[in-house]
Amino acid sequence: MLTEIATLIRKVDLLCEKCNDKRLPQWLDNEDVCRRLRISPRTLQTMRDTHMIGCTQINRKFFYKPEEIARLLPLLEDENKT
Numbered sequence: 001m002l003t004e005i006a007t008l009i010r011k012v013d014l015l016c017e018k019c020n021d022k023r024l025p026q027w028l029d030n031e032d033v034c035r036r037l038r039i040s041p042r043t044l045q046t047m048r049d050t051h052m053i054g055c056t057q058i059n060r061k062f063f064y065k066p067e068e069i070a071r072l073l074p075l076l077e078d079e080n081k082t
Helices: 002-018 028-036 041-049 064-082
Strands: 054-058 061-064
Touching: 028 041, 028 061, 028 064, 061 064
Parallel strands: none
Antiparallel strands: 054 061
16 A cells, blocks of 8 residues: 555655646736836737737736746847837
8 A cells, every 4th residue: 555655645745846837826927027028018018919928827927937038038028129
């Protein structure tokens, strides 16, 4: 019985590691994204509407992966230089 429990624990640990990027605390909300990208909430909405930025909506709130924001930073910096 102890071996079965140890096996179950290992499986749960593996699943937790595999799904680690889906945990909500790593995701950013609208306010975080606007602050990091130095854009207004309306600009962020336009970016969502035109599919320039990927997001996930839970109820009425939007969340963004940090990788998505990192991808956009160089694009917005180039845009501001011109």
